[in-house]
Structure formats: structure tokens, C-alpha cells
Amino acid sequence: MVLVLFALFVLFSLLTLNRESATGAAAASRLSKEMLAAMSSKTEVFVVGAVRKPSGDFAGFVAADLGKNEKVTVTQVIGTPRDLRQAWDTAEAEGNTPSLLVVSGDVLKWTILSALQEESPDLEIIYPTERMVSDFLKRGNLLAIVDRIVVIAVIAIGMTLVILTGGIDLSVGSLVALSAVMATLAIKVMGGLEAGGGAIWAGFLIATLACGAIGAIAGFLVARFEVAPFITTLAVMLIARGAAFMMTGGFSIYQVPDSITWLGRGATFGIPNTVLVLIVFYVAGHVFMRHTRWGRYIYAVGGNEEAARLSGVPVKRILIFVYLVCGLCAGFGGCIQASQLATGAPNLGVMFELSVIAAVVVGGTSLSGGSGRVMGTLIGAFIISVIQNGMNLLGFDSYLQQVVLGAVILFAVLLDKARQNGT
């Protein structure tokens, strides 16, 4: 599946390639940066453009960018070649012959340029070059991909564990809503708009733990009474969402301070917190499943529950554990969601369980349990997000997007099956 993700990256990078305008503001700022980087001492710069032409705008952009820097003395010349000649002679007379000339567009064709270069051999003439840029690969876009999927991806870790035991958890979407509502309600009660950081974290903690407890109860029902996970978690799904509506009377809770957005939109040491959350959670999940006893037990329960039991695996405890973890993940996911939106609402997280399950399955985990990897789920989540993002960039109609997403998920899973059977 890594190959599929890689292929999608390449595909969308290519499909969103754009000629970056040679006289646009972006090119101007890039050029200015390059120039400033190359300058070592005070420099006289002429920025030349034609009136009411793109080159004129460009000159304006560059002049504005360069003008902020003390190293540079900028003179804008917007007009005709004769204006340039006049400005040049004036500067020469004053002893401020420019060493750099920034031109663009049609100005490049002015014959005066070669004349000036003959008169002043040290003169450098700089102009922007056209460039192909992929909208998909821009930093802002890549971050958007992460932000869009972080809640689903975090929940998917817990879901992976549940599915590995051969179970399923349909309640996660409702738990997101319940968690967001509980967290924001707690914060509202603890100070509302004036609440401090401590209150926010307390709110998050309460919400997450509550969802974990709900998960544990579901797990207990599955383990002890052998109620099918589908039914148990379906019931929780209904109850949790109902509870969320009851708690809020159907309204959103927005009386929370702006600082709540630190988790979902902030950054630490320059790295967005959402990225950090993903890294921390997925590394922890991977290490746990691969390198600890309980991780191994989870695989065994999914592979053959009876054989595991007869080999001394504490099957009931393992089952309760995985649903507990899934609840915690859904709870924390709800907190991230509340943080991203700065709101808690009972209608959040609708249909999230489907995306979460899709991420797990696309990532290679078998729905019958016993095989799959946590890191595979991360890739599955990214595949979904990348496809949605790419379709947005390409301007797909939102209904069409849904069709395509479904088709691609199906295709990705079939491809994976074929590859497995082939080896």
C-alpha cells in the first residue's frame, strides 16, 4: 500500500503542475529573496517596468520587497526606455550608478539594456524565470492533508487493535461528538472564554477518559456476555450521540477560549502539533503491537481465539483492553476536533466510523482479525486524505468526489489482495 500512496503523490503532483507566472507576486518575492541573499554590501538597484503592463506590477512588487531591506537602495523606473535613460544619467551624475537592474516581461526587449551594459560592464541585469510548480506539493497543502485526516488517523489506531481481534467498533463517530461536547462543556463550566490552559487540558482529560470508560464497558459486554461487537458498538453509537444531544440541548458550545486551538492548529518548535500527535501516537502504537506481550496476545486472539485461550492468553482482558483503547482514541480524537473547530457540537463526527474503518482496511488489516499493521493504517488514512485533497485541487464536484473515493478504496484493496495472492 505504500506503493499506492507513493503513486498517488506522484499522480497529484503532476496533475496540479502550474506555470508560475513570471511576473506574479510570488515570483517577485522569490527573486527578491535570491537577490538579498546574494548581496554582500550596499547596493544600488534600479527596478524597471513599463506602465500599465505586468512588468510594471512586477517592478512594484520587487521594489516593495527590496525596499524593506537596508542593504538596498531601490529606485523604481516605470515608464519608457527614455525614462530609464534619464534616470540612469541622473544617477551616474550623482555617483550612484546602479550595479543591478531588475527587469521583466517586455522590458527584456528594450535595446537600451545592451547599451547600458556596454557603458557599465559591471552592470548585472536580473529577470525572473518561468517555473513549474505543483500546487499539491506546496507546504500549505501538505499540512492541509495532515490536518484533514488527523482525527480519523488517531481513532484508526484504536480501531486497528479492535479489528485485529476480529471485532469492530461502530461507536467512534458518536464518541467524537460526545467527547467534544464533554470537553467544551467542562471548559465552559471551568471559566468559559476566560478559562486557562489547565482547564482546557482538564476538559480534554475528562472527555478522553470518559470515552475510554465507555469503550471498556462495550469490551466487557463483548468479552463476558459474548454479544457481537457489531451490535454492542452500534448500541453505544446511538446512546452516545443521544447523550451528546441531551447534554447540549442540540446547541453548539462555543464559549471556549481561543487558546483551545493550540492542539489542533498550533505548532511546537515549528512543527504543527497535528503532525507531532500523529508521530507520537503511531510510533507508540507500532511499538506496542510489535514489541510487547500484549501486542502479541492481540494478534493471537484475532488469529484463533480458542487456541489462544488454551495457550493461556487472557482473552477476556485483551478484548476489554482493545475496546478501551479504541474509546480513548475516539475520545482524544474528539478533543482534537473540538480544538480545530474551537467548538463542541453533538453533530460532529457523523460517519467518521466509516472513514476510520476504511483507513484500517485499506492499510492492510484483515476484517476477520489476526493480521495487519498499525503503520499500515497510517498509510491507509493518508491514502484517503490524499485522494480527497487531490480531487479538491483538481476541482472535482463534491458528489463526484464521493463516488471516486469509494471506487478508489475498492480498487486499492483489490490491488492489495491480488498482490498478496500473487506472491
Added chain:
Amino acid sequence: MVRQMNESRVTPLLEMRGIHKRFPGVHALNEVNLSLYAGEVLALLGENGAGKSTLIKMLGGAHQPDEGEIWIEGEGVVIDSATAAREVGVAVIYQEFNLIPELSVSENLFLGREKTYCGLIDLSGERREALKWLDCIGLDIDPDSKCGDLTVAQQQVVEIVKALAVDARILVMDEPSAVLTAQEVERLFQVVRDLKDRGIGVIYISHRLDEIDSIADRLLVLRDGQYIGGGAVSEIGRDTLIEMMVGRSLEKEFPPRDVTVGEEVLRVEGLNRGTAVKEVSFSVKAGEIVGFSGLVGAGRTETMRLIAGADLGESGEIWVNGELVSVQSPRDAIAAGVCLLSEDRKEEGLVLSHSSVDNFGLPNLEFYSRKGWLNDRLEQNEFDVYRDELAIKVAGPDQLAGELSGGNQQKVVLAKWLARRAHVMLFDEPTRGIDVGAKYEIYQLMNRLAGEGKAIIMVSSELPEILGMSDRIIVMKGGCLVGEVENGPETTQEDILALAMEEPATV
């Protein structure tokens, strides 16, 4: 009806000539010839992996030969599907029956060839015909009963009836007696003899050599995909037979052993569980092998499961090494040093979709981990030690347990319990579905374990095995312990059987 026994002058019912079959990396069948005459039973023998399964799958339409031909009643045939097999009159009864447990007997009989009337299934018509067939074969059951509710022996006869109902002329039976008691096997043989009288040719695969003596007319031995030899059963001696199958001579079927019996290791008193286990008490000493004999349903497996914590009993006490232990779950039993090698190793003994190493490590992870952190290398090294000791053939460390042969699977199960350093080892049908060569290895291992002072219980339905391996024999019937016999040179199969079928003493 005159039975056609004279091979040389009559056209064979079935002939397979010059059969070759290759799979990636292995030449599964190499120039194999087989002929079967109407009205005879041909025993197909060979170790696991010898090619028997592949050969019969060809008859069933699951595989096609790469080279060679199949002739039925003098005409060349191509069998490329199960339907094609049925059309040429071949019926294969696999070890795992092809019956749908939730459907009734008559529904199963007509599966795939339902009788219809105006597009709807003619249930009463099917029922009538089913009754007719069941009477014919002498099986007294209601055609509407669900197949899942029948005993294994009854299910097997239903499978045979399925074959008859489609006018099969050639019947292939793969290890039919593996899941039957001695009594049921006799009844099966009667059915087979009846089939012979109708002129049907039967290919019979079994590892139980004394059965071959009773039921087969001729035999054929495969080894490593090649035809080794064959002929009339009456003319080939047991030792020659084993040598043909294994390629080397085994001194005896059962390895010799020096018996040194020590202190009592396991004692159980008053074990009770519903009607399955009633007031069972016995003890086993270190170095002893106690054989548990009895008919299927006598309660042997249930008793072992109680001791191993797999089921919860209503009352009873268990002592290990003189200490009373409370066994509420398999974990408790394992902690007390008791381990169970289940009858059904695929369903209960192994996680087939995981590797042998993972299976080996599962009950022993606490040895290979510190504070919950697993040390893979340690686990792998330990496994390698046992792999070499037990001669487990694995293609690679990642090979799935489900891909191993029966004998190797059993060895993996054994290895995982040996690593636990258990005191008491309960073997339930340890050599079921395992070929002669691997069986001998398992017997040797059991002897060695007994020699190390472990207490061994062996539940088995194979009387020769019970007599060949046990120091003491305990017989159960109807959940009760009905007899305990020292195994000496005088003890015979009849003695044991007599006990197994006796009415239990009223409590």
C-alpha cells in the same frame, strides 16, 4: 452377485497411467500408475507428502495431471471439475466432510442437483428418495435431521450415500476411520463390503495398517511422489510394507523404553462435569505413560479438558506434585505445570495464520520478555533449539503453521509446551492424521519425556497404540472410569474393548 476378483483378465474399472504433477519447487507425482478393479478395495498408502492427496484430488477434479491419462472402464476421461468427476462416476469423501451442518440430510444429499418441480424444490420428493437410500445402506436416521446433529460416524455414512445416489462407480475415502471408534469402524467396513458387492471400486487411504489387513484386497504404496510397489494385501508382510512406505526399516512400530516410575505427580479426585465426567479419580506418577482408552463419547477428552482448565467442572480436586491446585482457566493449569495437546490441533492447538515461532512463543512469552517488552531474538533462539531437537521441518522462520504437515504441526505444539517445562502432559490423540514415520518420532519423544520424569497421559482410539505405549491403561465409558489395567505382555485388545463396552458399575 459374483465378485470380480481376477485382475489379469478383466478391464480395470479405473486406470491412471504415467501420471505426473508438478508444483512450484516440487515434483508431486512422478510416473505414477494405479489400477482399480470393480468390486475391490485398493488401499493407497504412503507417508504424508507422498502424493496421495494430490492423486485423489485429480480424481475429484481439483487438479489436472501435467502428463498421463485417466481411463475409466476402458475410456479415456478428463476430470476438470467436481461436476465432471461426478459425471464419470467418481465420488471422493475427504477427511473434512463436505456436508453443510445446518442443512438436513436430504438437503445435503441433493446439494447441487436439487429435484425441482415448476422451478421450486420438491422437498417431499427429495425426502422420499433420501429415505430409500438410507434404508438401502442400513442407516436408521430421519432424513430431516440436521447433519450437524449427527455423529461423525453417521455423517460419514451420509457422505457415502451421497456417492451412491449419484451412481458413483468409484469411491475414494480419505482416512475415513480417523474419527471413528472401533465399533463404528466395523460398521463402516460392513458398508464398504456392501459396496464391493455392488461392483463399486473403493480406494481407501488410511494410516492404520491393521485396518488395511481387514478391509483391503490390494494395496499400493507411494513415496515421495513415486510408485514404490503394490500387490495383494495377503502377500505383503507388515515389515515390508513399512519399509516401502518409509524407505527404511523400522525395528518395531513402537520404540522400546526403560520404565522408571517415581513419585506421584498428578492426582485427581471426584472430577464431575454434568453427564460427561462422573466422579473420575486417578493418579499418574513421574515417568509413567498412562493410556486412556474408551469409545468416542466416553469422556476422556472431557476429563483432560477439565484437568487442563479448558472447561470448568462442578466439583473435584486436582493435586500436582502433592499440592492442591485451583484450576479455573487454562492459565491456572499452565501455571501449575499441566499442559494439554488437544485432539484438534488445527482448531485448538495452533493459530494457523501465524508462524511456527509465534505459535511456539504464545504460552511462553513471559520467558522472553522483560516488563512486557518482548525479546524476539531470544524467542527465535529457543525455537531453533526445539526445532533441532524435535526435527521440525520448517521452510523458513516465517512459514505459517497452517502450511506445515500434520506431523510437523504436532511437533510445534509439543515444542511450545516443552518450553513451559510442564510436569504433566496430556496428549489427546497425538498421532491422528500423522504418517508412520512421524508417528514413530512422536512415540520416541513421549518416551523421552517420560524418561525425564514427566507424567504422561495419552488418550487414544487406536488400541495398538494404547497397548504399544502405555505402562497402565485406564478405560472410560459413559463419563465414568470403568477399569484400570497394568499393561503387560498378556494384555490384549479384546480385554480393553470388553471393559470399554461393559456397563459401568452403579454408584
